[in-house]
Amino acid sequence: MSSLRRPSLPVRAAVHLGVYLVAATMLAPFLWMLLTSLKTDQEAAQAPTLGNLLPAVWQWRNYPRAVEAADLHLYYANSTVVAVVTTVLAVAHNALAGFAFAKMRFAGRRVLFWMTLATMMLPMQCFFIFAYLISRWLGFIDNWQALIVPFLASGFGVFYMRQAVSAVPDALLEAGRIDGMDDWDLFWTIVRPMAWPAITALAIFSFMNSWNNFFWPLIVIDSIGEKTLPLAVADLASGQYMQSWPETMAAATILILPLIVIFFFCQRAFVRGVALTGIKE
Amino acid sequence: MAGRQTRSAYFFVVFPLGILLVFTLVPTVVGLGLSFFQWNGDGPPSFVGFRNFQALFRDAKFWPALRNTMVYGLVSVPPAVLLAFLLAVAVHARWFRGKALVRTLFFMPTIISVVAIGFVWRWLLDDQAGLLNYGLRLVGVDDPPNWLQDGYWPFFWIIVISVWQKVGFCLVLYLAALAGINETLYEAAEVDGASRVAVLRHITWPQAAPMTAFLMVTGVISALMVFDLVYVVTGSTAGSISESDYTNVLNLFIFRQFGYSRFGYASAIGVVIFLLTVVATAAQLGLFAERGGKGAAR
Structure with missing residues (x-):
């Protein structure tokens, strides 16, 4: 108004x-x-x-106390490795696939892209059972592969990167080809810098999802040592009564701290990253 | 499309699409099929036709879980969307001071782990030392309920927390939608001397309708699959899921059956949730399309 x-x-x-x-x-x-x-x-x-x-x-x-009581430093390390590896690889995969769908011609492109879009609509949470069984057959259960591999691509990520890469002018890519660049060079020297805002937004979104992921780790992780931070912190409050409220609150603060810090340093990208989910789900 | 036919394209898409195929597409298709089998994961599944569904409809735990899931979907989403719309209209106004600050504050619950959110609310709602009950005793309510234990109160609070948690996300998306509304519409309304309420009703709300439809549809879909919040607020653990009929939801119910390795039965519950999301989406899209059609005719 x-x-x-x-x-x-x-x-x-x-x-x-x-x-x-x-x-x-x-x-x-x-x-x-x-x-x-x-x-x-x-x-x-x-x-x-x-x-x-x-x-x-x-x-x-209370902070060292909480860390010691629940070995939070171990889970912090687990969560960090999982979130960082997932983010870097997932963004790379989604960006490359987005580049292919936006700027390359290949047989089956339309069908494959529709398949990608279809996965965006499928409710993973209702049908996680067979995904669990596949992970079990692949020997992923109870280790980092289970937490990382299923998230190395997302229908939404591919779709979003395709939209972003579409904005790169074809003339630039043609000029690059005339200069003798192959598709990798084109991606690295032209597409990557031009799509960088979209890439950072997607990275932040992936990191947040991985760090906060709760349902899937709960399913695929059984042994204590392989847990991620949200699972470990949730265990602190199992049952109806907390041992010590200050200690529990310290653990919760430790859990949310990285995202709060990242949020305050890259707020704009963060808001954009979450506004992205507007197209998702 | 300047691209040439190129083989590296396949190299770029094969791994991402492989992941989507193996971990999303195949599990969904197989999950639909598994609901007609009895299977514990070892050996071949045995075909049982509709017996999983018959057993499900006779399961005393199913109906409360179904009812709670539907109530949660219907009651938690519209208030969050409506509140976000009103807030967005206020924050979007040119005279509003501190847009960035407000957006930051509203954003907090969106980025924070549900585990932490569940904890802090359990602390606020604690029977003895919680801030809420302290406040209630202060104003003379001598025997406030134990919010996390008594009857439907935990479920009530799960809905409140969910509204609180969703508002910020909806607000950010509404702000983007409001920024996209054509200024000339407002100018025309001003020339016509339209009242503020009339502008809100006849310009802002209809212009933001696609966003409202989007937030409602996606909000209800994710609400029908709610798990984390209920799990944390009821103090469940992987070993002992709260199965109280007051708070049980379908996804918690699946998780429980999954724990017993009843994969066929659990898939049947998955199919029920899936059908619910399809019906809810179709109903809402129909509703919004009808409204949109009438709006255009007017």
């Missing part, structure tokens, strides 16, 4: 107040989580008052 005349000051103030109130509820639970993670168990259990809102002594050692 940008071109409509401005409403009166009280109306504008009320709208701002309303929006910011709702916005505050998005942040408040996480602030409360952070504060709780820095209190003693007794403090956390006390009724909250203005006086004890902040910890009397900031209990930073």
Whole structure:
């Protein structure tokens, strides 16, 4: 309604107040989580008052305590390796396939592209059983392959990269070919730099999905040592009662920290990356 | 299409398409078929016709799970979409201060692991030390419910959390949609002296309708497959899934049967979810198309 005349000051103030109130509820639970993670168990259990809102002594050692209690450093390493490898390889695969679909002619191109689109509509969560069995036959269960290989391409990723690469002018590619470049050179020296914004957005999206993935790791990982961070943290709160709220909140903070940090450094790409899912699902 | 016929194209697509084939396409097709077999993964599956479905409809755990899944899909998505629309209209206004900040704040739940989200809410809703019950006692509610245990309260909160979690994502997409609306429509409305409410009803809402349709359809599809949030909020573990009829959903039910290696039976539940998503999508697309048609006629 940008071109409509401005409403009166009280109306504008009320709208701002309303929006910011709702916005505050998005942040408040996480602030409360952070504060709780820095209190003693007794403090956390006390009724909250203005006086004890902040910890009397900031209990930073809750963090090493949480890490030690659940060996979180191991799972951090697992999750990092899985997310980084998945992201790098998946983006490369999707970008190359997108390049092929956008700029190359080959027999079966249309059929294969429709197949790719079809996979975007299929609800993986209803039919994960046979995907699990295939992983088992391939010997993937209980190791990193199970967490990485199924995510090395996505229908959405291929589709998105195809759209992005389509915007690269054909004349540039033709000029490259005349200069004697093969398809790899064309991809690396022309397509990659020109599609870079799309590539970073897709990378962030892939990393986030891999880091937060819960359902699939739960299915394919049995032994404790191979778990990813979300699984390990979820185990902390198994059953109805938590051992120690501050420790649990510290673990949850550790879990979300990498994405929060990445979010604040590349917010624009992040918003674009998630707005991408607008075309997905 | 400047491309020549080239062999490297196959090299570029073979691996990604192989992954999609093996881990998405084949499991879906086989999953549909498996629902007619009894199989524990060893040896050959034995064909049982519709018996998996007959057993499913007699399973006392099935109907509550089906009902909860449908309630969750119907009740959690529309409020999130509607709230996001109203917020987006406010934030999109030229006089709104702090767009970037608001977008950042609303985005937090979108990027954060459901595990952390479940934890922090369980802490807020804790019977004894939770912030909510403390507040309620403060205003004189002496015996507030145990939100995570009593009857339908856990399910109620799962829906609330899900709305809270989805709003930001819908907001960001609505902001993109609102930015794409043709300015001249608003200018024409201004010339005609249309009221603010009239502009909202007759320009902004219909112009954003494709986005609304998209958010509703995709939102309901993913809601029908809900798993993580219910799992975490009910305090389930891989070994012991909460099977309370108050909170059970179909995907949790599949997970349970999968744990027993009843692959055919679990696939039959998968088919039920699949059919639900197809019906829900068709119904909504029909609804939006009809509305769109009427709008055009008006």
